[in-house]
Amino acid sequence: MKMIVQYLTVLLTLLTLSSANPPQMCLKMSPCGADCYSTCDNPCQCDVTRRGQLPFPLYGGECRSTGFCETPSPTLEECVEKGGAKCPTEMLSEMEVMERLTQFDYRIDVRSDEEWKAGHVNISLHTPGLATIPAVNYQHVLQGKEESSVLVYCRSGRRAFSAALNLLRYGFSTVYSLHTGGYPTLSNTIMQHSLQDPTTSPTKALCYLTGGSSVCPTPLPLSHIPSSSYLLSLGDHVTLVDVRPKSYTESLDGAVRVYDKKRRIKKFLKTVEEKRDTLVLFCEKGILAFSVAKHFIKLGWQGRVYFVDNGGYNELRELFRRHY
Numbered sequence: 074m075k076m077i078v079q080y081l082t083v084l085l086t087l088l089t090l091s092s093a094n095p096p097q098m099c100l101k102m103s104p105c106g107a108d109c110y111s112t113c114d115n116p117c118q119c120d121v122t123r124r125g126q127l128p129f130p131l132y133g134g135e136c137r138s139t140g141f142c143e144t145p146s147p148t149l150e151e152c153v154e155k156g157g158a159k160c161p162t163e164m165l166s167e168m169e170v171m172e173r174l175t176q177f178d179y180r181i182d183v184r185s186d187e188e189w190k191a192g193h194v195n196i197s198l199h200t201p202g203l204a205t206i207p208a209v210n211y212q213h214v215l216q217g218k219e220e221s222s223v224l225v226y227c228r229s230g231r232r233a234f235s236a237a238l239n240l241l242r243y244g245f246s247t248v249y250s251l252h253t254g255g256y257p258t259l260s261n262t263i264m265q266h267s268l269q270d271p272t273t274s275p276t277k278a279l280c281y282l283t284g285g286s287s288v289c290p291t292p293l294p295l296s297h298i299p300s301s302s303y304l305l306s307l308g309d310h311v312t313l314v315d316v317r318p319k320s321y322t323e324s325l326d327g328a329v330r331v332y333d334k335k336r337r338i339k340k341f342l343k344t345v346e347e348k349r350d351t352l353v354l355f356c357e358k359g360i361l362a363f364s365v366a367k368h369f370i371k372l373g374w375q376g377r378v379y380f381v382d383n384g385g386y387n388e389l390r391e392l393f394r395r396h397y
């Protein structure tokens with residue numbers, strides 16, 4: 074009898090192991106807390122074990138032993154036509170995205186590897202396939218960013234919308250979706266609006282698109298700075314440069330003050346070396362830091378120059394306080 078029980082146990086273990094790889098649909102997070110998510114007409118057998126641990130702000134539905142049964146999600150067309158309360162993601166056009174490109178905490182490209190390689194917004198994250206694969210599979214990229222505002226883009230708008238829904242299911246709450254196009258139409262829009270007059274300097278949006286270049290300082294959005302030591306790891310000789318006006322009396326420890334006039338900027342540039350030094354400019358919000366950084370480039374600085382964006386002194390001071 075004992076033998077038979079043991080035999081049955083082994084058999085059961087083998088059976089369980091053979092079904093250990095659930096289909097991807099089953100890997101979505103659900104409010105039931107299981108690593109499982111399903112629609113009512115496509116239930117997947119899954120273990121509802123971690124009940125109630127995960128947020129699920131998007132849809133109504135109910136927990137069942139087969140998973141979470143979601144009420145139907147709106148389609149892209151419904152969101153575009155009706156918008157408003159029923160639509161869980163804000164739908165934006167290229168023009169709107171261009172105007173706000175630098176203000177999202179993160180920009181997420183959900184196109185394939187090949188499309189990404191052919192061109193993408195430099196200051197963005199890449200989660201190829203997020204339109205069809207649950208966001209939990211991209212935890213290495215997404216974890217800890219759930220409270221941030223994110224823009225999702227693809228090529229035509231369709232994948233971005235599905236990916237946006239997946240982010241909401243995962244626990245994001247502020248998700249924007251570029252729905253009238255994507256890359257490269259967004260890229261064209263930004264180029265056109267940045268280069269209408271060849272003598273004007275690049276817009277911030279263009280610098281987010283291209284990253285650091287012969288005309289652009291490298292954007293460093295505050296949301297991308299995990300700690301003060303990260304700033305110091307940007308190069309072997311990092312110089313923090315406070316470009317706020319003289320009227321701000323306090324600065325960060327070790328930061329160099331470079332305010333107003335060209336003469337001072339030139340004088341400062343003589344003290345640093347292109348090959349050796351990495352400059353990280355900051356102000357209060359990122360506007361002055363961007364324009365002074367562009368000025369450095371105009372004056373001939375060819376070394377690495379970053380500008381802290383979407384914040385500055387106050388947020389950095391907080392980081393330095395926490396990490397020292």
Ligand SMILES: *[C@@H]1O[C@H](CO)[C@@H](O)[C@H](O)[C@H]1NC(C)=O
Pocket residue numbers: 194195196197283284285
């Ligand atoms: C942004 O551009 C820089 C410089 O060209 C490059 O080293 C970096 O890998 C780019 N980042 C992304 C995400 O494309």
